[in-house]
Structure formats: C-alpha cells, structure tokens
Amino acid sequence: MNNFKHLFEPIRIGPVVVANRICHVPTDISSSHRDGSVSSRDIHHHEEVAKGGTGLIVVGATSPNGKTNRSTVTNLVIDDDSCIPGFARLAASMHRYGAKCAVQLQHAGRQAALPRDGKIASNDAAHSLPWSQSRDIVYAYADEKVKTVHVLTTDEVIQIVEEFGEAAWRVMQAGFDAVELHAAHGYLLSQFMSPYLNKRIDRFGGGFENRLRFPLAIVSSIRKKCGPDFPVIIRYSADEWVPGGRELAESVEVAKAFENAGVAALDLSQCIQESPGAGFDPMQYPEGWTLYASEAVKKAVKIPVINSHSLRNPEFCEQALAEGRTDMVGLARQILADPYWPLKARQGKTRAIRRCISCLTGCWQESMMAKKEIACAINPSCGNEALAIKGKAERPLRVAVVGGGPGGMEAARVATERGHQVTIFEKTAELGGAILGCCLAPGKDEKMKWYADWLRYQIADLGVEVRLRQAPTVAELRDFQLVVNATGAASYVPEVRGLKEKVVPFEEAIACPRVSCEFHPKDGRKPRKLEGTRVVVWGDHYAAVDTATYLASIGKEVLIVTDRKEFASAVEVVHMYVAWKRFRQTEAEALTSKPYKYPVTVHQGCHIEEIGEKELVLVDRDFRKKTLAYDSIVTCWTRPNIELLEQMRAAGLPVTNIGDSVAPRNLHAAVREGAAAGMSIDAEMLFNPNQALIDGLPADVLGQLTR
Ligand SMILES: Cc1cc2nc3c(=O)[nH]c(=O)nc-3n(C[C@H](O)[C@H](O)[C@H](O)COP(=O)(O)O)c2cc1C
Numbered sequence: 001m002n003n004f005k006h007l008f009e010p011i012r013i014g015p016v017v018v019a020n021r022i023c024h025v026p027t028d029i030s031s032s033h034r035d036g037s038v039s040s041r042d043i044h045h046h047e048e049v050a051k052g053g054t055g056l057i058v059v060g061a062t063s064p065n066g067k068t069n070r071s072t073v074t075n076l077v078i079d080d081d082s083c084i085p086g087f088a089r090l091a092a093s094m095h096r097y098g099a100k101c102a103v104q105l106q107h108a109g110r111q112a113a114l115p116r117d118g119k120i121a122s123n124d125a126a127h128s129l130p131w132s133q134s135r136d137i138v139y140a141y142a143d144e145k146v147k148t149v150h151v152l153t154t155d156e157v158i159q160i161v162e163e164f165g166e167a168a169w170r171v172m173q174a175g176f177d178a179v180e181l182h183a184a185h186g187y188l189l190s191q192f193m194s195p196y197l198n199k200r201i202d203r204f205g206g207g208f209e210n211r212l213r214f215p216l217a218i219v220s221s222i223r224k225k226c227g228p229d230f231p232v233i234i235r236y237s238a239d240e241w242v243p244g245g246r247e248l249a250e251s252v253e254v255a256k257a258f259e260n261a262g263v264a265a266l267d268l269s270q271c272i273q274e275s276p277g278a279g280f281d282p283m284q285y286p287e288g289w290t291l292y293a294s295e296a297v298k299k300a301v302k303i304p305v306i307n308s309h310s311l312r313n314p315e316f317c318e319q320a321l322a323e324g325r326t327d328m329v330g331l332a333r334q335i336l337a338d339p340y341w342p343l344k345a346r347q348g349k350t351r352a353i354r355r356c357i358s359c360l361t362g363c364w365q366e367s368m369m370a371k372k373e374i375a376c377a378i379n380p381s382c383g384n385e386a387l388a389i390k391g392k393a394e395r396p397l398r399v400a401v402v403g404g405g406p407g408g409m410e411a412a413r414v415a416t417e418r419g420h421q422v423t424i425f426e427k428t429a430e431l432g433g434a435i436l437g438c439c440l441a442p443g444k445d446e447k448m449k450w451y452a453d454w455l456r457y458q459i460a461d462l463g464v465e466v467r468l469r470q471a472p473t474v475a476e477l478r479d480f481q482l483v484v485n486a487t488g489a490a491s492y493v494p495e496v497r498g499l500k501e502k503v504v505p506f507e508e509a510i511a512c513p514r515v516s517c518e519f520h521p522k523d524g525r526k527p528r529k530l531e532g533t534r535v536v537v538w539g540d541h542y543a544a545v546d547t548a549t550y551l552a553s554i555g556k557e558v559l560i561v562t563d564r565k566e567f568a569s570a571v572e573v574v575h576m577y578v579a580w581k582r583f584r585q586t587e588a589e590a591l592t593s594k595p596y597k598y599p600v601t602v603h604q605g606c607h608i609e610e611i612g613e614k615e616l617v618l619v620d621r622d623f624r625k626k627t628l629a630y631d632s633i634v635t636c637w638t639r640p641n642i643e644l645l646e647q648m649r650a651a652g653l654p655v656t657n658i659g660d661s662v663a664p665r666n667l668h669a670a671v672r673e674g675a676a677a678g679m680s681i682d683a684e685m686l687f688n689p690n691q692a693l694i695d696g697l698p699a700d701v702l703g704q705l706t707r
C-alpha cells in the first residue's frame with residue numbers, strides 16, 4: 001500500500017538521496033560502553049529504527065573528545081581512530097535496511113554529564129539546571145555542590161575546531177552518509193552562537209559574525225578533511241525563549257550564513273537549557289508548534305530543512321510536507337515509542353502506531369537524568385531487548401488479569417501476542433485505570449487518551465476477553481492457571497480530626513464527563529461537583545498535580561497541601577517546571593494557553609490536622625499551626641489495592657502482582673511490569689522464593705526441580 005505520498009517521497013541532502021522524508025533526529029540513547037565505544041545495544045537500537053523504515057537516522061550526541069565532555073555518562077565517543085570499527089558496524093546495521101545515516105557531533109560544554117567538575121564553557125557562568133543531565137548528583141542529605149567551569153582560551157577554541165574536523169573524518173571513514181553538528185540547546189556550539197549565553201570579548205564573542213565564527217570554522221575544517229561532497233548538517237535552535245536570546249529573525253540570517261558556508265541541510269530545534277519547556281516539549285505542547293520556524297527559514301534558503309518537536313501523527317506530518325512547511329519531519333521520542341512508525345504509516349496501519357505521549361518519564365527522568373540507559377514509558381522493549389516479543393510461548397495457558405489499567409492491559413496484550421488465552425476483569429465500566437484520571441488535566445488529556453486508546457484497540461483487535469463491571473472472587477479465579485494482579489491504587493483519607501466526611505476522593509473530582517469519547521461508559525462515570533471556589537487539594541504526586549491543574553483550569557482557587565518538602569518532587573521535572581510557571585500565573589515558553597483565573601498556592605511540608613466546617617488546621621514540620629479557609633477538599637493520597645491479592649495468596653493461587661498495586665508510582669513502572677509479566681508466563685509457571693514468576697530456566701535446573 002502506498003499511503004502518505006509526501007511522507008514517502010525521496011529527498012536529496014547534498015549528493016545523498018534519502019528514500020523518504022522521515023528523519024530520526026538525534027537522540028542520545030546513552031547505551032554505549034564506558035569508554036564511549038559502540039555497544040551491541042547501540043547496534044540493536046539503530047538497526048531496529050532502520051528496519052522500521054526511517055529514511056535518515058542521525059545518531060545522537062557523539063563526543064569528539066571523550067575526556068573533556070560526555071553529554072551523558074555513556075554517550076558515544078569518536079575521539080580516536082580506534083573508534084572507527086565500532087562506528088562502521090553501526091553504519092552497516094542501518095544501511096542493511098536501506099536507511100541513510102549520520103552521526104551528530106556534540107561538545108556538551110557547560111552541560112556535560114562528565115567530567116563532573118571543570119566543564120568547558122565559552123564564559124564563566126556556572127549553572128545549576130535541575131532538568132539537565134549535567135546536573136551533579138544531588139545526594140539525598142546534601143545540597144548540590146557549586147561547580148566550576150573552565151573558560152576556553154582562544155587557542156583552545158581552535159584546538160576544538162580541529163577535534164571536530166578529525167571526528168567528522170572518522171564518521172566518514174566508518175561509512176556514514178553525513179555528519180551533523182549539534183549547535184542547539186545551550187551546548188558548546190550553541191553557547192558560542194547565543195547572544196544570551198556568549199559573553200566573550202575575543203573574536204569568538206560579541207556581534208553576529210563573531211558568534212558564528214566557531215561553528216563556521218568547524219564546517220570549514222570538516223570540508224577540508226572530508227571534501228565538499230560529504231554532507232554537513234547543522235542543528236540549531238530557531239528560538240531560544242529567553243529575554244535577549246536568539247529569535248527567529250536572527251535564526252533566518254544564521255541559516256543563510258550556514259548555506260553560504262556549504263552546509264547541506266538544516267535541522268531546526270528549539271531552546272537553550274534555561275528554557276527547557278520549549279526544548280523537551282512536555283505533554284502541554286501541541287503537535288506542530290515549531291513549524292513556524294521551518295516555514296520562515298525555508299523562504300530564505302534552498303537547502304533542505306528538517307523540523308521536529310512533538311510531531312506524532314503521519315496525517316499531520318503529511319499535511320505539513322504537502323503544504324511545504326518543512327522538507328523533512330524529525331521524530332525523536334516518537335521513534336523510541338514506536339520504531340515502526342514509518343512502516344505502519346506506509347501500510348495504512350495508523351491505528352497500530354503507539355504515539356509518544358511526551359511524558360519524558362522513561363526517556364528522560366528515569367534514563368538520562370538518572371544516569372542510566374534509554375527507556376520509554378510505553379515501549380518496554382526500548383533499551384531492553386529482553387522485553388521484545390519474539391515468538392509464542394511453548395504451551396498456551398489460561399490467564400486472568402485483574403484490573404484493566406495500563407499495566408493490566410499491557411500484561412494482557414503481551415501474553416495474548418505470545419499465544420496465551422487471557423481474560424481481563426475490570427470492576428468499572430471501562431478499560432483505562434489510572435490513565436482516565438488524566439482525561440481532564442489540561443495538556444495531558446489528548447496524549448494520555450492516545451495511549452489509552454492504543455491499548456484499548458490492541459486489546460479489542462487481539463480478541464482478549466474483557467469482563468467489565470466485574471470484580472472476581474478467589475473461587476472464580478481458580479479456573480485460571482495464572483492471575484496477574486493489576487488492581488492499582490486508590491485514594492484514601494489519612495488520619496485527621498474533625499469532619500473527615502467532607503473529603504472528596506480525587507477520582508470523583510476529576511471523573512471525565514465527555515460522553516463523546518467512544519470508550520465512555522455512558523452510564524458509568526459520574527463527576528462530582530465541588531462546592532464553592534476555594535478547593536484544597538491534599539496530597540502529592542501525579543494525582544495531586546492533575547487534580548490541581550484541572551480544578552484551576554475551571555476557575556477554582558486551588559490550594560495544595562503536601563507533607564513533602566517539595567511538592568511533586570517525583571513527578572517528571574520538565575512537566576513540573578511548566579506546571580510551576582502556570583501555578584504562579586506566568587506563561588511557559590511558546591505556550592499561549594490561558595493562565596488560570598487564580599494562581600495555585602502550594603503549602604509544602606504541612607499536614608492537615610483538623611477539618612472544620614469552613615476552615616482547616618495545618619501543622620508544619622516545626623509544629624507551627626495555621627488555619628486555611630476552604631470550600632471543598634479533595635484527597636489525592638493513594639495506596640495500593642491489595643485486598644484481593646492477599647486473599648489469593650492466602651488461598652495459594654499462582655499470582656503475580658504488578659503496577660500501582662505494588663506501590664503507587666507512574667505509567668512507566670506499570671507498563672514495564674505488565675510487559676515483564678506477559679513475557680514471563682511460560683509452561684513451567686514457577687515462582688521463586690521472592691514470589692516472582694520466573695521463566696527461561698536452564699534445562700538442567702528445570703529438570704532438577706521437576707524430576
Ligand atoms: C532521550 C533524549 C535524548 C536526546 N538526545 C539528543 C541529542 O543527542 N541531540 C540533540 O540534538 N537532541 C537530542 N534530544 C532532543 C530531540 O532530538 C528532540 O529535539 C526533542 O526530543 C523534541 O522532539 P520530539 O518531540 O520528536 O522528541 C534528545 C531528546 C531526548 C528525549
């Protein structure tokens with residue numbers, strides 16, 4: 001089938017013909033060896049992306065000097081000729097499936113993850129950016145250390161130009177089709193180019209020409225070492241979203257300067273590290289919000305322009321290409337969430353595409369920021385080949401999944417794909433579980449529904465038996481050979497004096513009334529109207545953030561009370577950066593949506609001691625008391641639902657527990673554990689002494705246990 005004509009049209013970058021308009025824009029998967037050499041995980045990941053049909057794959061941030069900078073603790077390094085064989089294998093793994101490939105060369109500068117101290121910079125401001133992988137480890141009981149930066153001398157800048165040239169030559173030698181320079185996001189080249197960040201007084205600082213001197217010198221060095229036919233692509237930020245930073249008008253001039261210098265294509269991005277909202281686009285950012293930039297730049301240059309950020313739907317991308325708003329669509333996280341996006345689009349299987357929900361939990365918070373390898377919250381096999389479904393189980397089993405939330409649905413999906421016969425029991429009138437709590441949270445609603453619907457359609461397409469409005473008994477579950485307990489968590493009211501009955505569960509406060517949703521149980525979900533204007537949201541974590549943002553968006557004056565030192569510290573950091581801006585009634589970068597009617601106030605480190613008719617008594621960590629007037633109060637305290645689990649264990653049923661019924665965490669944990677359960681269901685059905693279901697035992701051990 002030949003769907004999406006424009007998406008699958010070839011394009012030329014310099015002399016290189018790319019088969020389609022889809023570019024996997026650079027994504028550092030931080031999966032290399034400690035010395036930065038190519039690992040089997042690097043090969044596997046990029047090979048899979050190529051298999052999925054992406055036309056141009058730009059391998060993420062690769063250091064031209066591994067000693068002075070690593071963007072993440074295990075990013076790729078190409079600072080020596082001995083790196084070439086590994087990169088040659090990497091290129092071959094992508095060429096095998098028809099992709100063209102490039103390596104992005106990056107000097108991480110002040111934002112390097114390594115070295116931890118003495119990072120290189122254009123000038124001497126030391127920064128603490130909580131959402132940056134350069135942030136030093138903040139130990140639980142100590143504040144972050146003050147860091148120093150090493151300001152480059154003019155001679156050292158020239159030395160780095162040489163290092164980039166050498167690295168590009170190695171990229172070419174390894175068989176890659178092009179090289180890309182990372183001049184975006186506040187890293188070293190970007191710092192030199194930025195009117196906001198570059199405070200140098202030598203020939204590399206000051207006016208437009210001086211600020212471009214460093215990247216242009218690198219382009220010239222690469223062209224000398226690799227020849228004019230080896231394409232150089234440059235990635236830079238079209239808008240920096242800080243006062244005094246580069247804006248679109250200057251970025252158009254930058255584009256012209258790069259084209260004149262022989263650059264073969266431009267890869268437009270957004271932000272510097274001081275404006276993370278625009279750079280990491282959390283869920284609040286709508287699809288296609290950056291297309292204004294490629295539209296403007298395309299008018300000024302003839303070389304191809306790649307544009308990215310929050311592009312998710314093939315229909316949308318096709319339209320953008322058809323209207324000439326960009327020459328190529330760049331997908332970073334989307335390819336992590338579903339590397340087969342191009343193949344599915346080409347074959348018209350768009351409903352099967354697992355669209356990235358921009359949650360940043362798997363690929364940022366719990367990988368790069370945590371100094372770990374790549375992961376994706378909704379694609380368990382991203383960065384973990386062991387969770388890729390490779391074949392059927394030896395013997396099909398009858399499996400019950402109790403709870404139709406994301407973890408339960410993922411367990412059911414994986415187990416069914418592997419040939420098991422699965423029944424989902426869901427006590428409410430629809431599948432979705434905790435995701436349904438996001439339906440009303442502004443910014444999250446659309447994307448969380450994408451994922452909920454993807455799972456619900458997969459369950460329907462696979463023919464999984466679903467028993468809605470059913471909470472099974474232990475006796476009923478005896479009919480199954482295994483039970484996956486995915487009963488999730490629910491709100492409760494902690495110990496408190498006074499009128500406990502006034503407290504509303506968050507599940508009722510944010511129940512979505514949109515009957516237009518095809519999965520809405522027309523008679524089953526009833527939102528509760530909250531009295532008055534001043535609403536206290538009591539609790540922490542995702543439930544409290546979503547409840548607070550929804551209530552603020554409908555004109556309530558929200559007061560959050562949390563016993564934590566910092567509200568929602570376990571929620572993904574860029575989302576909280578944007579959320580805090582909105583709580584304080586300031587616009588986040590590039591977002592135009594209306595701020596709330598009232599600012600949201602947050603009382604941290606406090607507990608509610610007593611609930612009165614119209615007032616609450618709060619106690620802080622120093623036992624100081626204060627009263628708070630309120631009209632309604634909502635609890636967002638959650639705890640696992642384990643009643644049935646305990647009954648099953650007491651009755652000796654084979655059961656494995658996953659997701660929030662282990663402990664309330666996030667979508668990533670639920671989906672990963674669901675997938676792992678689905679993968680572990682095998683004929684042997686063995687549990688180890690930790691109550692964990694185990695599979696893949698060596699044949700001799702299995703024999704010893706069963707003889
Ligand atoms: C895990 C991760 C790694 C990234 N690594 C790089 C990188 O190495 N180089 C780069 O220019 N941008 C990097 N980015 C930014 C992406 O290329 C992209 O600009 C951003 O994620 C927004 O686009 P998307 O919505 O398609 O993901 C990274 C983003 C993520 C989430």
Ligand code: SF4
Binds near residue numbers: 359360362376378379
């Ligand atoms: S973890 Fe979230 S943001 Fe990252 S790729 Fe997966 S779905 Fe997208």
